[in-house]
Amino acid sequence: MKPQNIDKLRSTGRGPLVQRLRLWSGLIVLAYVTLHYVNHALGHISLEAMETFLHYNEDIWGTLPGQVILYGALLTHSLLGLWKLAGLRTWRLPAWEWSQILLGLLIPWMLLSHIVYTRASSSILGVEVDYRNELLLLWPDVWLRQSFLLLVVWLHAAMGIHFWLRIRAWYPRWMPVFAGFAVLVPTLALTGWIVAARREFDAIAASAANAGPGSGENLAERVASNRQIIEALGNLEWFVQTIALAAIAVAAIAMALRWLARRFSTRVKVTYGDGTSVMTAPGSTILEISRTFGIPHMSVCGGRARCSTCRTLILDGLENCTAPNEAEKSLLARLNADPGVRLACQCRVRGDVEVRPLIQSRSRIAAPRNVDPLGWGVEREIAVLFLDIRGFSRISEKSLPYDVVFILNSLFGEVGAEIEAANGYIDKFMGDGMMALFGLTSTPEEASRDAIRAALAAQQATAQASRILTQHLSEPLRVGIGIHTGDVVIGRIGRTSDQTSPSRLTAIGDTVNVAARLESATKELSAAVVISSRTMDLAGIRENAEIGTRSSIHVHNITAPIDVVAVSDMEPLRQALNMRAESGSEKGGERRENGALARRISTRWGKSSAADNKKAG
Numbered sequence: 001m002k003p004q005n006i007d008k009l010r011s012t013g014r015g016p017l018v019q020r021l022r023l024w025s026g027l028i029v030l031a032y033v034t035l036h037y038v039n040h041a042l043g044h045i046s047l048e049a050m051e052t053f054l055h056y057n058e059d060i061w062g063t064l065p066g067q068v069i070l071y072g073a074l075l076t077h078s079l080l081g082l083w084k085l086a087g088l089r090t091w092r093l094p095a096w097e098w099s100q101i102l103l104g105l106l107i108p109w110m111l112l113s114h115i116v117y118t119r120a121s122s123s124i125l126g127v128e129v130d131y132r133n134e135l136l137l138l139w140p141d142v143w144l145r146q147s148f149l150l151l152v153v154w155l156h157a158a159m160g161i162h163f164w165l166r167i168r169a170w171y172p173r174w175m176p177v178f179a180g181f182a183v184l185v186p187t188l189a190l191t192g193w194i195v196a197a198r199r200e201f202d203a204i205a206a207s208a209a210n211a212g213p214g215s216g217e218n219l220a221e222r223v224a225s226n227r228q229i230i231e232a233l234g235n236l237e238w239f240v241q242t243i244a245l246a247a248i249a250v251a252a253i254a255m256a257l258r259w260l261a262r263r264f265s266t267r268v269k270v271t272y273g274d275g276t277s278v279m280t281a282p283g284s285t286i287l288e289i290s291r292t293f294g295i296p297h298m299s300v301c302g303g304r305a306r307c308s309t310c311r312t313l314i315l316d317g318l319e320n321c322t323a324p325n326e327a328e329k330s331l332l333a334r335l336n337a338d339p340g341v342r343l344a345c346q347c348r349v350r351g352d353v354e355v356r357p358l359i360q361s362r363s364r365i366a367a368p369r370n371v372d373p374l375g376w377g378v379e380r381e382i383a384v385l386f387l388d389i390r391g392f393s394r395i396s397e398k399s400l401p402y403d404v405v406f407i408l409n410s411l412f413g414e415v416g417a418e419i420e421a422a423n424g425y426i427d428k429f430m431g432d433g434m435m436a437l438f439g440l441t442s443t444p445e446e447a448s449r450d451a452i453r454a455a456l457a458a459q460q461a462t463a464q465a466s467r468i469l470t471q472h473l474s475e476p477l478r479v480g481i482g483i484h485t486g487d488v489v490i491g492r493i494g495r496t497s498d499q500t501s502p503s504r505l506t507a508i509g510d511t512v513n514v515a516a517r518l519e520s521a522t523k524e525l526s527a528a529v530v531i532s533s534r535t536m537d538l539a540g541i542r543e544n545a546e547i548g549t550r551s552s553i554h555v556h557n558i559t560a561p562i563d564v565v566a567v568s569d570m571e572p573l574r575q576a577l578n579m580r581a582e583s584g585s586e587k588g589g590e591r592r593e594n595g596a597l598a599r600r601i602s603t604r605w606g607k608s609s610a611a612d613n614k615k616a617g
Contacts, residue, residue, distance in 0.1 A: 019304050022080040028073035030157045032061055041188035043196030050131045078108050086254035089284045090292040097302050103156040108244045110149040139197035147190055154186040273356030286312055286344035286355055298359045303345035308335055310344040313356045320351030382439035383451035383485040384511050386519035390478040392432040398474045411465050418457035422450045427506050437507055448485050448538035455481045455529050456574050482518025484532040486511035514562055517555045527566035536565055540580045546572040
């Protein structure tokens with residue numbers, strides 16, 4: 001697969017206009033929230049640090065354009081969220097989506113209260129808006145509510161960011177960084193403002209105690225004053241919270257009216273490829289219909305037209321579907337989809353249709369307990385290893401069928417164990433060859449080192465097996481190995497015969513073709529292993545004449561030649577890898593005991609030979 005074809009499989013990251021407005025307004029609010037939380041976190045340092053950073057914050061958000069952008073984004077995001085809620089045609093949504101919706105409904109109700117005690121206290125009661133007054137106003141009477149609001153806002157935003165970015169090719173490798181940021185920022189913000197508030201209260205108490213009665217700021221008077229402010233703003237708080245609840249109620253009423261209208265409307269028939277038929281009201285998307293009736297239907301992005309996992313083939317009744325919007329057209333065009341293929345999350349049904357989802361949902365198979373983030377297709381930079389037994393056709397011609405299978409199973413069993421011990425994943429066996437993937441859950445650098453380590457172990461296992469089986473072989477066993485690191489598309493392709501278990505992961509792309517070509521180049525270069533310079537660089541191994549011979553390989557359909565290192569003697573490469581491991585953070589222990597391999601093969605061969613002799617006798 002060419003790079004441009006891989007690009008077509010990527011998400012556009014765009015949805016309909018309403019969704020894009022909701023996304024970008026949310027990002028603007030998140031920018032403000034992040035800076036606000038960083039401001040709170042400075043409470044660990046001093047009140048002066050908080051005030052200084054607040055001054056810079058006000059230079060951005062306190063200006064007229066800044067306030068228009070901020071409050072406009074906040075209002076837009078809230079109203080579009082309610083619009084989405086009012087437009088729901090099914091209650092059957094993924095748990096994460098309901099969680100985000102419920103958190104989003106809490107935010108306006110609580111945020112308006114916070115605005116009352118900050119902005120309104122300044123404009124109505126004349127309270128100076130600075131960090132000291134705000135901290136003393138919020139502590140200790142409303143600290144719990146303020147802290148809960150802080151966590152609710154951040155959790156809602158973090159969920160939105162995660163489910164927006166999780167379909168991006170680069171996101172899995174950066175997810176630990178995002179996760180650390182998502183935990184660190186609210187933790188420091190929460191503890192920062194509380195530490196600062198307690199410090200100010202302690203300072204007031206200490207000042208009053210040192211100055212004596214009747215002088216200085218009295219702590220009891222300050223608390224009483226704060227409570228008077230809270231009481232004075234109580235009616236306003238109740239009023240704005242009532243408005244927020246009324247808006248939510250309007251959305252709920254709209255949902256109820258829509259449900260009643262659909263309940264008594266005409267029905268259309270939707271038939272699925274497996275013969276399942278349902279009757280529903282017109283106007284719903286195919287994805288909503290599938291969710292309503294509990295029919296498994298893949299949708300990674302949650303119905304936002306950002307991925308293509310919900311794409312569906314319209315077998316009959318295409319004229320009864322709404323025309324695709326711009327977001328759907330753009331995504332389907334990048335996929336070169338046939339005219340009858342639609343995104344189930346965007347295609348609304350107006351009459352009888354017959355459909356077939358093109359990507360199998362994990363609900364249709366016995367899904368593992370752990371989430372499979374690779375199952376529906378992601379792009380990732382990994383190391384690919386190809387291995388082929390040299391001259392095995394000649395060996396098989398001179399061996400019995402049983403011996404051929406036994407030799408392959410013996411060798412691949414041990415080589416496969418070495419690959420898995422080096423954090424590899426066996427993609428497939430191909431006659432007298434195999435393909436393995438490294439880096440499904442690690443970095444490209446780790447994947448490259450693991451692949452080289454596996455190649456060393458595989459060559460060692462092959463040599464040991466050849467010595468053990470020498471009397472049964474017409475020539476020694478030798479394997480050629482090619483390794484290359486690059487971008488691939490990873491996913492589960494096809495299905496199992498019983499359709500009760502997931503198909504195996506596989507990799508697609510130019511990287512696979514290059515690795516296969518490097519394996520075949522071991523014959524041309526008279527080498528045991530051919531490794532691309534890209535893999536060597538990522539592994540942190542400096543190329544030199546002792547390790548192998550540098551060369552260039554031409555690969556079909558790839559313009560530029562691939563620089564490689566052809567390795568014949570494995571020991572210098574092993575030493576270089578061990579030196580890299582000792583200088584880095586890797587741990588040893590990658591070698592396996594040859595004696596165990598010898599005993600296993602000898603035992604199996606001995607039992608088989610004894611059985612054959614017994615039959616012959």
